[in-house]
Amino acid sequence: MVAEFPREHALLHAARGLRKAGYLRYDVQTPYPIHGMDEAMGLGRSKVSYCTLAGALTGFSIAVGLQYYAQAIDYPLITGGKPYASWPAWMVIMFELTVLFSAFGTVFGMIALNGLPNWYHPTLKHAPMLGATDNRFFMVVDATDVLFHEERTRALLLELGGRNVALLEP
Amino acid sequence: MNQEAHAAHGGAWSARLDKLLPILAGAGLLGSLAGAAVDLRHTLFAYLVAFLFGLTIVLGMLFFVMIQHLTDAGWSTVLRRPAEQFLAALPVLALLLLPVLLGMQTLYKWTNESEHANPLYLVKKPFLNVPFFIFRAALYFLIWILLARIVRGKSLAQDASGDPKLSLSMRRASAPGMYLYAFSVSFAGIDWAMTLDYHWFSTMYGVYIFAGAAAAAMATLSIVSVWLHGGPLKGKLGDAQFHDLGKLLFAFCCFWAYIAFSQFFLIWYANVPEETGWMLERWNGDWKAISTLLALSMWVVPFVVLMPAAKKRHFPTLVGISSLVLFAHYVDLYWLVMPVAHPEHVPFGLLWVDAATLCLVAGALGIAVLRALKAHPLYPVNDPRLNEALIAAHGHGHEEHAHPAAAGD
Secondary structure, three states: OEEEEOOHHHHHHHHHHHHHHOOOOEEEEOOOOOOOHHHHHOOOOOOHHHHHHHHHHHHHHHHHHHHHHHHHHHOOOOOOOOOOOOHHHHHHHHHHHHHHHHHHHHHHHHHHHOOOOOOOOHHHHOHHHHHHHOOOEEEEEOOOOOOOOHHHHHHHHHHOOOEEEEOOOO | OHHHHHHHHHOOOOHHHHHHHHHHHHHHHHHHHHHHHHOHHHHHHHHHHHHHHHHHHHHHHHHHHHHHHHOOOOOOHHHHHHHHHHHHHHHHHHHHOHHHHHOHHHHOHHHOHHHOOOHHHHHHOOOOOHHHHHHHHHHHHHHHHHHHHHHHHHHHHHHHHOOHHHHHHHHHHHHHHHHHHHHHHHHHHHHHOHHHHOOOOOOOHHHHHHHHHHHHHHHHHHHHHHHHHOOOOOOOOOHHHHHHHHHHHHHHHHHHHHHHHHHHHHHHHHOOHHHHHHHHHOOOOOHHHHHHHHHHHHHHHHHHHHOOHHHHOOHHHHHHHHHHHHHHHHHHHHHHHHHHHOOOOOOHHHHHHHHHHHHHHHHHHHHHHHHHHHHOOOOOOOOOOHHHHHHHHHOOOOHHHOOHHHHOO
16 A cells, blocks of 8 residues: 655654554655664664674685685695795785675675566556656555555555555556 | 853863873873883884884874865764864874984984995995985975865964865865875885885885874764764764774774785785795794784774664764774784894883883873864864764664664654
8 A cells, every 4th residue: 555745754744653553564655765764663773784694604614614715725836935824925815805795795685685587566566656666655554464454554644644645556 | 162162161171181191291201210220222123113003193193084075075074173183183293203313313213334335235325215204204304284275274263254265275185185195104114114125125115104094083083983972072962973984994904904914915925035024023932922913903993893784873882993993003003013123022021111102192182282272163163064074973774773663753
């Protein structure tokens, strides 16, 4: 179910209202990021940093494993009079792979946490929604929310100041 | 606003330090004199470490102030003033250099007649000779005091006049100033610390000194900011600023580690005897423990502890890690200087002399900085970007504050 709000303050107010009412599966569509919306929706801290950390540890382990296996186990070769397992020489690769996999973790983690790729969404068929990329503010409540009820949700959205409330086909 | 800032000075926020700092400096002076009577050579080396410790922190502050002007930063406007007041200690530092110059014959082997036939000395003689060394020392201080006069003097002048053009002129001066700064700090590090062992050289030495200086200055500024935040600057700083200080501290510790490792790595990899000797000296016997302590305290612990976002704005953590970084910075300079005087063993028995010289330098600088802090408003009261900083201090959007209780409006 989608409702339009005239200004960002109205949308912030509506987001707080929905959260207070106990809704969990709702989202806003706006032309630009709204300051304070994370708090209004109670989104909390992003979990992307854990994906970054996982990526960093993976990259670090791969770098250590790769170089240790290649230079100390599989094909031990004395280079420049150094021991087989010379960690200083590996540092550059360790650093680079840690950074590379951190970036992978961050980008792919962000994409996955955003629920992408998502080839279809009911709002794509709702023509006024195009305005969300221009100058209009929308609130979308998912019908899968346990609290969702066609009449009651519509009434709540209207009460919170929503206009042009519409139920979209799935 | 001006009056409010001045009114804060009537408070007792500095009373304890007012008493403590002269005692610290006095005790340090007595201890240093006693040290000089016991072991003059060690006392001079210890004094050099202490002098470099104070100098690098003040120079790190100069860098911080200039980079804020260069980037036209608004968030740091309030923080800039305490950093600026550290620059008031530069003339004191120039005076504190005198014992180093007087003790040259003991500190710097290349000044001795016995070295003057050494082929390695003859090659470096056009640069490494006493008159040019003293001339350069004067030049460095001239550059630093000149830069300080611009970025500190104009900022203080703006308190009274509120002229926004002063901000612009400070920014314009900071661009060429940064070049002067980079060269003078590099060469000062090379002159005063690297030439202790004049056979050895590292092209990374200058930036290594700078990296330590920047990290130590961020640590000092964090501690000073937390202290002032609990007193006369209450309400002028917010989580956002402490988070940024924490980020800068974290970043410069990593930068230091990057430079330190790069310096080690190239020497280790090339394995050329004239370069490795210096590293070996610091990896032999109990110096190995100091090297390990340095790596742990300057990078490993700060890196791990400051990693989570929330820790950077948690005062006990920020102050704790800042203190650790300051300790590590002292160890760093000790590690650079002291093996020249004591190549065999770490002189643990003479640590009291090191402590005394450090108290002397820290006390003297502390008095100069505190005097400056008390003589002027504690934040740039008429800076055109002040509002931006105050809004940043009390802005929203910090995820840690997202709490169900915030829902009620």
